[in-house]
Amino acid sequence: MAGLNAVMGTVTALIQRSPLRVLLLLIPVLVVAVVGAGRITFDDGHRTVFTSSQIEYRDYLAFARNFSRNDNNVAVLISGSELLTGDDITHIHDLALDIHLIDGVDSVFSLFSLQHFDPENGEMIPLVEPGVPETGIRAALETAREPSYSGWSAVSTDLRETVMVISFEDAMEDLTRAAPALSELSRIALHTREKSGLEVSVTGLLPIRTQVIEGIKADQQWVNLVGAGFGFLVSLLFFRNVRIALLNGVAPVVALLLYLGFLGLSGLSIDVVNNTLPVLILVLASSDCTHMTYEIRRQYRQSGDLSAAIGNAVGDLAPACILTSLTTALAFASLFYSDTGIVRNFALAGVVGVTIALVAILTVHPLVFALAARFGFLRSTMSGTIRTQSPAIWPSRMFKTLLARRHVISAAGIVLCLCLLIAFLPVRTSYQFNENIDPANALVKTMDRVEAIAGPISSIDIPFALAPDLEPVSPTVLEEAQKIHTALEEMEGVHSVVSLQTIVRFLKAHDRPVNTTTVSDVLDLLPERYLHRIIGRDGKTLLFSAAVGNVDSQALRRFSEAITMKLAGMDFRALTPSRPTGLLTMGAHISDTMIRQLVVSFLIAAGVCSLLIGIWFRRLDFAVAAILPNILPIAAVGAWMTISGANVQFTSALALTIAFGIAVDDTVHVFNRLSLENGHRRNRLSFRTVSAAMARVGPALTTTTCILSAGLFAVVMSGMPMVRYFGALCIFTFFLALLADLFLLPALVGMTASEDDQEEEP
Amino acid sequence: MLCNRPIIVALLMLLIPLPTQARDLSSLFEGTWVGTGWVRPSIFGKKRKTRCRVRGQERARGEAGFSGRCATANRTVKFAFSIKFHDRRKSVTARTRFGKRNEAYDFSGRHHAKGIDLAIDRPFAQNGRTLNSNISIIYLKNDRFAITEIIRDQDTGEVSKAIALTFSH
Numbered sequence: 055m056a057g058l059n060a061v062m063g064t065v066t067a068l069i070q071r072s073p074l075r076v077l078l079l080l081i082p083v084l085v086v087a088v089v090g091a092g093r094i095t096f097d098d099g100h101r102t103v104f105t106s107s108q109i110e111y112r113d114y115l116a117f118a119r120n121f122s123r124n125d126n127n128v129a130v131l132i133s134g135s136e137l138l139t140g141d142d143i144t145h146i147h148d149l150a151l152d153i154h155l156i157d158g159v160d161s162v163f164s165l166f167s168l169q170h171f172d173p174e175n176g177e178m179i180p181l182v183e184p185g186v187p188e189t190g191i192r193a194a195l196e197t198a199r200e201p202s203y204s205g206w207s208a209v210s211t212d213l214r215e216t217v218m219v220i221s222f223e224d225a226m227e228d229l230t231r232a233a234p235a236l237s238e239l240s241r242i243a244l245h246t247r248e249k250s251g252l253e254v255s256v257t258g259l260l261p262i263r264t265q266v267i268e269g270i271k272a273d274q275q276w277v278n279l280v281g282a283g284f285g286f287l288v289s290l291l292f293f294r295n296v297r298i299a300l301l302n303g304v305a306p307v308v309a310l311l312l313y314l315g316f317l318g319l320s321g322l323s324i325d326v327v328n329n330t331l332p333v334l335i336l337v338l339a340s341s342d343c344t345h346m347t348y349e350i351r352r353q354y355r356q357s358g359d360l361s362a363a364i365g366n367a368v369g370d371l372a373p374a375c376i377l378t379s380l381t382t383a384l385a386f387a388s389l390f391y392s393d394t395g396i397v398r399n400f401a402l403a404g405v406v407g408v409t410i411a412l413v414a415i416l417t418v419h420p421l422v423f424a425l426a427a428r429f430g431f432l433r434s435t436m437s438g439t440i441r442t443q444s445p446a447i448w449p450s451r452m453f454k455t456l457l458a459r460r461h462v463i464s465a466a467g468i469v470l471c472l473c474l475l476i477a478f479l480p481v482r483t484s485y486q487f488n489e490n491i492d493p494a495n496a497l498v499k500t501m502d503r504v505e506a507i508a509g510p511i512s513s514i515d516i517p518f519a520l521a522p523d524l525e526p527v528s529p530t531v532l533e534e535a536q537k538i539h540t541a542l543e544e545m546e547g548v549h550s551v552v553s554l555q556t557i558v559r560f561l562k563a564h565d566r567p568v569n570t571t572t573v574s575d576v577l578d579l580l581p582e583r584y585l586h587r588i589i590g591r592d593g594k595t596l597l598f599s600a601a602v603g604n605v606d607s608q609a610l611r612r613f614s615e616a617i618t619m620k621l622a623g624m625d626f627r628a629l630t631p632s633r634p635t636g637l638l639t640m641g642a643h644i645s646d647t648m649i650r651q652l653v654v655s656f657l658i659a660a661g662v663c664s665l666l667i668g669i670w671f672r673r674l675d676f677a678v679a680a681i682l683p684n685i686l687p688i689a690a691v692g693a694w695m696t697i698s699g700a701n702v703q704f705t706s707a708l709a710l711t712i713a714f715g716i717a718v719d720d721t722v723h724v725f726n727r728l729s730l731e732n733g734h735r736r737n738r739l740s741f742r743t744v745s746a747a748m749a750r751v752g753p754a755l756t757t758t759t760c761i762l763s764a765g766l767f768a769v770v771m772s773g774m775p776m777v778r779y780f781g782a783l784c785i786f787t788f789f790l791a792l793l794a795d796l797f798l799l800p801a802l803v804g805m806t807a808s809e810d811d812q813e814e815e816p
Numbered sequence: 817m818l819c820n821r822p823i824i825v826a827l828l829m830l831l832i833p834l835p836t837q838a839r840d841l842s843s844l845f846e847g848t849w850v851g852t853g854w855v856r857p858s859i860f861g862k863k864r865k866t867r868c869r870v871r872g873q874e875r876a877r878g879e880a881g882f883s884g885r886c887a888t889a890n891r892t893v894k895f896a897f898s899i900k901f902h903d904r905r906k907s908v909t910a911r912t913r914f915g916k917r918n919e920a921y922d923f924s925g926r927h928h929a930k931g932i933d934l935a936i937d938r939p940f941a942q943n944g945r946t947l948n949s950n951i952s953i954i955y956l957k958n959d960r961f962a963i964t965e966i967i968r969d970q971d972t973g974e975v976s977k978a979i980a981l982t983f984s985h
Binding site for chain 1: 858861862865866867868869885887888889890891892
């Protein structure tokens with residue numbers, strides 16, 4: 055500690071001696087940061103969020119190599135005010151033609167894809183075509199209402215709406231490549247709308263992902279700005295001085311800029327997971343800067359020497375700031391426990407961000423005050439009488455009362471924490487694909503309407519390996535496919551099934567003979583994308599897709615298990631089932647593991663942070679006392695999520711870990727103040743020391759909690775529900791942590807403190 | 817069906833504009849062309865409204881390449897095509913590849929002031945028939961072209977106008 059103080063003393067002295075030179079050194083760093091910030095990329099995380107070593111991910115990769123995927127499907131909903139007419143059919147036909155020609159489009163399913171057998175010509179012809187007489191349209195549309203070979207229905211029950219499903223090439227998974235195609239699709243949709251009077255809406259995973267990225271970009275523009283604004287307002291409220299509030303905000307803004315520069319220069323994208331980090335860095339830096347500003351003002355009012363006040367404030371608070379940054383960084387570092395790439399990137403970005411904030415607090419903040427002092431507009435601002443009494447809000451007698459009842463309060467705290475942990479654990483997880491977009495969003499509403507007409511777009515996919523000596527289209531295989539198809543269809547919650555049996559049913563529906571030749575002929579007619587939704591590219595695997603709709607991850611895992619059990623009870627000769635897979639299934643399983651790993655990360659962070667506090671202050675009583683006030687808020691929030699049925703989601707698990715790392719900062723400041731009041735001695739504390747320290751640090755804790763919460767309140771402006779939820783959880787946790795630090799922590803510290811005013815010798 | 821026919825070849829041929837010198841012809845293939853019209857996917861069956869989008873580029877003097885796609889409402893066919901102009905006797909040779917199996921079809925013919933006439937080098941088989949293909953490309957005003965294809969059943973003599981498309985930039 056002496057060494058640390060010496061280093062900080064040297065750095066602060068250098069800053070105060072030559073603030074202009076230090077500023078000149080800082081300017082090029084800021085320029086590089088601005089350049090870096092301009093190179094930031096954005097990613098919705100769709101391709102990376104589940105990348106891991108887990109078996110479900112490997113299954114999905116194998117499935118994606120062998121079969122066509124539905125991930126890149128886009129749906130177009132065309133609605134008329136009444137029954138679709140001949141003119142409407144013509145316009146929709148032209149729309150389908152134009153969509154086919156968009157670069158990147160692999161195939162289009164529409165009502166024109168539906169065929170029936172024309173006995174006159176002996177060939178399959180479209181069911182619906184432009185030029186069909188008006189009298190024949192209703193009959194054709196009614197037939198088109200039935201689920202087709204794709205598993206989808208093309209027309210609504212009232213015959214007013216029709217759905218097109220556009221499958222893009224796999225390369226379009228990259229949104230920068232998909233952007234021109236989506237833009238052209240929107241243009242064509244608008245043109246059709248204007249020409250025909252029909253309502254044409256576009257939705258699907260690709261447009262949703264695009265909107266998520268737009269949401270992330272908008273968040274970066276507005277949330278950070280509003281966060282800085284709120285932080286300034288709270289500073290203004292507490293310092294009651296515009297200049298001080300402005301000076302207080304400089305270092306946090308510099309920290310934010312440096313962090314954004316790091317992201318851009320390192321190539322780390324801003325995604326749905328680390329989207330909140332910039333505003334977190336901002337508020338973290340604001341919080342510590344506020345502590346420091348408080349201390350500078352207090353020291354100046356005591357000594358009248360501004361330069362000494364700055365140096366002493368930095369010297370007194372630097373250890374605490376370093377420790378709070380360490381504990382927050384540790385909370386982020388605990389996330390390296392996850393084997394998911396996107397979480398590990400979040401961990402890295404968090405550790406670096408916190409480090410950057412610390413450097414800004416210890417160098418830029420004193421620099422700002424040194425420059426302000428040099429230009430002479432600080433002295434009158436900072437001067438004033440010192441209040442000899444604590445602010446009424448946290449009077450020392452309140453802490454004396456808490457200390458007097460320390461046994462009851464400590465016991466109640468332990469019991470409460472245990473009850474909350476029991477309610478929280480074992481963790482129940484929840485994940486849905488569209489959780490990053492508002493349910494009221496037009497894309498989501500259109501998707502709901504599309505699925506109401508066409509049926510679920512997403513499915514649980516079960517690959518079956520063919521016996522080595524069998525061809526995909528052979529009598530034995532067809533017989534077994536029928537049994538599997540029927541068994542899956544009969545399961546509750548399964549909307550429809552697509553498999554080789556779908557082709558057989560198509561032939562039967564058109565009174566065509568069913569044999570290997572006719573089945574092969576129909577398969578030959580299918581676009582390649584649809585063919586490889588039934589038979590694998592290797593020619594040795596069949597796929598059975600059970601459409602189940604957009605249910606949450608728990609329900610999906612139950613479905614998946616039920617399917618596995620059903621198939622395990624069947625006797626197979628020609629086909630051997632693999633584990634259910636597909637994007638939905640993979641997401642449901644891996645998200646559960648990821649979220650559980652995040653909860654373990656939190657427990658790691660809790661243990662290590664307490665240990666660190668004990669080692670830093672070289673006091674076992676501090677290490678033990680630190681545990682309960684920081685776990686209790688997390689347990690309370692976690693228990694609430696479980697009891698309310700919200701369950702623990704990806705974002706909430708991250709929020710708990712990060713909120714813990716930030717909330718423990720308050721505890722560190724309490725211990726730092728205790729240590730300062732006790733003269734850095736390691737002897738037993740006295741009640742007087744504890745209550746005096748709490749009375750002194752209480753207002754600062756309250757201020758910083760308000761600054762943190764105000765800054766994070768900015769995220770309510772986010773267009774993404776999970777980001778808003780993240781902010782709300784963190785704010786709630788911060789206030790719970792404040793209450794725990796103000797009411798529980800003194801009691802816990804008091805358990806080993808002396809009631810006598812005379813302090814015991816070590 | 818659309819994908820079983822070599823007619824697509826012809827579509828690309830017609831992207832060629834007015835000059836009759838080989839070295840001038842190939843240089844004018846650059847750009848994106850949009851075609852509208854109809855095709856008979858099963859040759860002797862019903863007509864289907866079609867749109868095409870193709871991109872052309874000069875590969876060398878007297879040689880050009882095209883690639884793109886043509887679509888009916890329920891099917892898209894991608895293709896690639898190359899054409900060579902020979903100054904000697906104003907002859908033209910071409911090769912196209914398209915469809916699931918990426919089959920190649922060779923054509924030869926002549927170019928003249930009003931367009932290009934091509935005939936398939938070897939008859940092709942479809943649905944049990946042996947068929948010949950003749951394609952005519954006609955230059956139109958305002959930098960546009962029309963293409964028609966006539967398919968003849970070699971055995972029965974039955975004739976079908978299988979393609980009628982107009983292309984513009």
